[in-house]
Amino acid sequence: MRTKPLTAALGVVLTALTSLSVSACSVSVHRDADPVVRAENLGPMVSDALAKVGGRHPDNVACLQDLPAIVGSTTRCVLTDGGTRLGVTVSAASVHDGDRVGIDVQVDQRPM
Secondary structure: OOOOOHHHHHHHHHHHOOOEEEEEEEEEOEOOOOOEEOHHHHHHHHHHHHHHHHOOOOOEEEEOOOEEOOOOOEEEEEEEEOOEEEEEEEEEEEEEOOOEEEEEEEEEEEEO
16 A cells, blocks of 8 residues: 655645744753754654654655753754655744753755
């Protein structure tokens, strides 16, 4: 059975919205000098958040930079699915007890 690319499912949502914003669960923070969500942990969390909207995980979400554990901080990731690449902005929406970060995810409307 061939599944429809997630980007097709997101495309339906994106035609109704100017941007897709998904609130994801909190992620654990890595503590160095400044607390951050590591890029390698952030990609899977973004993928999980998008699966809640699109019904399945994209092929890949790669984040190249850590997300500072400061409300309002942002980083960029790349969603790849079915040969289509879309930029994704990930924001720290909340920080709980200094070690858990709630994230918001916005998917660009146009492919890269």
